Amino acid sequence: MDFTSDFTMTIGGKPVAGATTMSVLNPATEQVIAEAPDCSRAQLDEAVAAARAAFPAWKATPFEKRRDYLNAVSARIFENLEGLKRLLTLEQGKPIGEAEFEVGAAGMFVQGTASLRMPESVNEDSAERRSITRHVPIGVVGAISPWNFPVVLAFFKVGPALLAGNTVVLKPSPFTPLTTLKIGEMLRDVLPPGVLNIVSGGDALGPWMTSHPGIDKVSFTGSTQTGRKVMESASASLKRVTLELGGNDAAIVLPDVDVATLAPNLFWAAFANNGQICIASKRMYIHKDVYEPLRDAIVDYAKTVKVGDGAEQGTQIGPVQNKQQYRRVLDLIEDSKKQGHKFLLGGEAMDGPGYFVPVTILDNPPEDSRIVQEEQFGPVLPLLKVEDIDEAVAKANASEYGLGGSVWSGDPDKALAVGERLETGTVWINETQHLSPLAPFAGHKQSGVGVENGVDGLLEYTNVQTVVVRKA
Numbered sequence: 001m002d003f004t005s006d007f008t009m010t011i012g013g014k015p016v017a018g019a020t021t022m023s024v025l026n027p028a029t030e031q032v033i034a035e036a037p038d039c040s041r042a043q044l045d046e047a048v049a050a051a052r053a054a055f056p057a058w059k060a061t062p063f064e065k066r067r068d069y070l071n072a073v074s075a076r077i078f079e080n081l082e083g084l085k086r087l088l089t090l091e092q093g094k095p096i097g098e099a100e101f102e103v104g105a106a107g108m109f110v111q112g113t114a115s116l117r118m119p120e121s122v123n124e125d126s127a128e129r130r131s132i133t134r135h136v137p138i139g140v141v142g143a144i145s146p147w148n149f150p151v152v153l154a155f156f157k158v159g160p161a162l163l164a165g166n167t168v169v170l171k172p173s174p175f176t177p178l179t180t181l182k183i184g185e186m187l188r189d190v191l192p193p194g195v196l197n198i199v200s201g202g203d204a205l206g207p208w209m210t211s212h213p214g215i216d217k218v219s220f221t222g223s224t225q226t227g228r229k230v231m232e233s234a235s236a237s238l239k240r241v242t243l244e245l246g247g248n249d250a251a252i253v254l255p256d257v258d259v260a261t262l263a264p265n266l267f268w269a270a271f272a273n274n275g276q277i278c279i280a281s282k283r284m285y286i287h288k289d290v291y292e293p294l295r296d297a298i299v300d301y302a303k304t305v306k307v308g309d310g311a312e313q314g315t316q317i318g319p320v321q322n323k324q325q326y327r328r329v330l331d332l333i334e335d336s337k338k339q340g341h342k343f344l345l346g347g348e349a350m351d352g353p354g355y356f357v358p359v360t361i362l363d364n365p366p367e368d369s370r371i372v373q374e375e376q377f378g379p380v381l382p383l384l385k386v387e388d389i390d391e392a393v394a395k396a397n398a399s400e401y402g403l404g405g406s407v408w409s410g411d412p413d414k415a416l417a418v419g420e421r422l423e424t425g426t427v428w429i430n431e432t433q434h435l436s437p438l439a440p441f442a443g444h445k446q447s448g449v450g451v452e453n454g455v456d457g458l459l460e461y462t463n464v465q466t467v468v469v470r471k472a
């Protein structure tokens with residue numbers, strides 16, 4: 001397969017060129033790397049019609065058989081890991097090792113999803129009647145993915161949606177459509193036509209999908225701001241929605257930690273994927289007894305990390321993915337400068353080309369500053385000194401977000417007692433960002449509606465059906 005050109009949409013199992021095209025840039029060079037199709041409204045209608053046409057047969061396909069299809073999807077992704085990871089680095093910017101991890105994770109999540117069972121419960125089994133509740137597919141799912149993990153986050157949706165018996169129209173972000181389009185191409189002979197359709201396009205395409213009368217459910221991952229628009233648009237036809245949105249995860253550090261071991265772990269909790277992770281640690285509340293040594297150890301470690309083009313050997317952090325986000329991150333840095341916050345590292349844009357921002361660490365900025373309160377989604381981290389752990393928990397919870405959080409301590413039980421007080425969908429103890437196809441992942445508060453992964457995630461792609469049989 002050619003991973004460098006001929007990017008087409010997949011509609012009804014066939015390649016479809018865009019009515020027009022849109023340019024996709026490499027964020028490390030700002031050079032155009034390819035033209036991607038810009039889906040027209042008529043083409044979206046075709047994709048939805050193809051998904052609707054494929055739905056009855058797919059729904060009627062036995063669950064075990066759909067599971068085999070998922071395993072075949074996973075195998076095809078793994079077979080093409082080499083080409084896909086290079087393409088992902090080119091369009092997304094992340095280092096090649098991280099791109100390999102992401103594509104592999106997509107394969108692994110689809111495989112893990114295939115091992116889930118659909119629950120069925122018996123409500124009554126008496127002499128008069130038998131009442132059971134089962135879960136039936138919804139119909140056509142519109143899946144919308146973001147640019148930070150374009151591949152794995154798309155397959156968080158595609159795997160369970162298909163396993164549950166739905167058909168899908170998937171739309172990647174216009175910043176990172178290429179790897180997803182190629183996966184669509186390689187799955188054309190794996191899945192029946194129309195079961196998985198992939199369309200790419202500009203800013204109009206998402207709203208067309210969320211308001212499309214032929215789409216029954218929207219599964220969206222992206223910012224909280226866009227999530228609100230998606231929910232509003234979907235409400236017109238009462239589409240089911242799953243929204244995985246933004247976060248401002250806190251890491252809480254107890255005074256009994258081993259500073260030398262912890263510093264690199266905390267660094268990557270914040271800076272992996274250049275900080276562009278919904279569940280990155282975006283503010284760190286460190287107990288005063290260990291604040292100075294840990295701060296210095298994190299900064300010393302940060303100085304050893306190489307920022308550069310993700311395609312180059314040795315790069316550990318790539319560019320910010322797109323110009324819009326690059327400007328947003330620089331704006332937050334500018335604000336901190338204006339407020340007179342103390343910078344321990346970074347703080348200046350790097351020479352172009354490319355959307356490079358150096359690793360930037362701030363020393364105890366005020367709690368009400370933008371860099372603490374807002375989701376930075378980039379390589380800027382505020383370290384915050386707290387008097388005690390109650391203060392840390394109160395500050396961690398005083399957020400509109402509730403995605404994840406972590407607690408770090410030499411004593412896991414002590415950390416767990418703190419973690420249980422966090423108002424977030426996931427709590428990690430002495431690690432962070434570990435996700436599994438078997439474990440539900442959900443956002444509290446403004447971080448989302450609904451669940452992905454695990455049986456709870458699978459059930460999001462179903463309607464409940466209770467069947468009551470009167471016995472003779």
Ligand code: NAD
Nearest residue numbers: 145146147172173206207222223226229244245246247278
């Ligand atoms: P975004 O909201 O700008 O875009 C996400 C997707 O929605 C893209 O495909 C975009 O084209 C599409 N879109 C934009 N406007 C739309 C509209 N009005 N209707 C329908 N679709 C529309 O988000 P982003 O900048 O791509 O991603 C970054 C954000 O995503 C961050 O806030 C991050 O925390 C969040 N995120 C959340 C999770 C999670 O699982 N909770 C995971 C990754 C990223």
